[in-house]
Amino acid sequence: MSNSAVPGKDLILLREDNKLPVSIFIFKKDGNNTKLEAAQNALKRIKTLRHPDFLQYFDSAETSEAIYIATELVTPLVNMSFSDVNSDSIVWGLFKLCVNTLKKILNIQFIEHICRGIKFLNEDCKLIHGNIQLASIYVARSGDWKIFGFELLDSLDEPRPKFMNANSLGYKYSEISSPEVKANNLNIIEQ
Numbered sequence: 788m789s790n791s792a793v794p795g796k797d798l799i800l801l802r803e804d805n806k807l808p809v810s811i812f813i814f815k816k817d818g819n820n821t822k823l824e825a826a827q828n829a830l831k832r833i834k835t836l837r838h839p840d841f842l843q844y845f846d847s848a849e850t851s852e853a854i855y856i857a858t859e860l861v862t863p864l865v866n867m868s869f870s871d872v873n874s875d876s877i878v879w880g881l882f883k884l885c886v887n888t889l890k891k892i893l894n895i896q897f898i899e900h901i902c903r904g905i906k907f908l909n910e911d912c913k914l915i916h917g918n919i920q921l922a923s924i925y926v927a928r929s930g931d932w933k934i935f936g937f938e939l940l941d942s943l944d945e946p947r948p949k950f951m952n953a954n955s956l957g958y959k960y961s962e963i964s965s966p967e968v969k970a971n972n973l974n975i976i977e978q
Contacts, residue, residue, distance in 0.1 A: 802845065802857075809845055810925075812856040812935075825938035826854050832937035833858070836912065840904030842925060842935045861925035861933060897932040904934045914942050 802809055814826035833844045833856060843859040901924060908914045916923075916939070923936025 808860045809857045810859065810861050812858065814854040816852060816854070828940065829935075829937040830854055830856055832940045833935065836908075836937075838904055838907050840900045840907070840932075840934055842927075842933045858935070859927055859933075861927050863922065864924040864926055864932065865921045867926055900932045901934060908940070913944070914940055916940050 801807065814823075814829075816823055830847055830849075833842065834847070842861060845857040845859070847857065848855045901919070905916060905919065908916055916934070916937070918936045918939040919934075920936070923934060925933045925935055927933050
């Protein structure tokens, strides 16, 4: 979401039904209609799309001040620290693994999760995410990488897909826009 794209650091609540913690994504309404539409699109998409590699949606609320989205408890990938292992190797059973090799293996496994989610969007749902970046990937309690950041998610069948408006959403989006979007050339994407 545009001005609070990550779960509130101090806002982790417990679900009423099972008392498990949830992450709360907050979009504060600031009068920018383009950003508000993007936030409402993210809410609509997370409510309707289900996939093991997407954040699990629990509930949402909209007030005159903000949109709140409750999901499974996650940490933004950009906030994860992979430097907490001090040694150069880990002993695992009879094997001694190099930490850097282990990190590469894990990253490949998790990148496969992201690719599987994107493939589901593109091929099964006929949608384009339009916002894949580190800030749209989250790490669940299980350690699995999950996709969110659905603000620009849209279909190519739309007359003007939301991801084509990325430059109007500000610096965060214009910097990650593809060359086709920056050039405003939808024909290349449709091919």
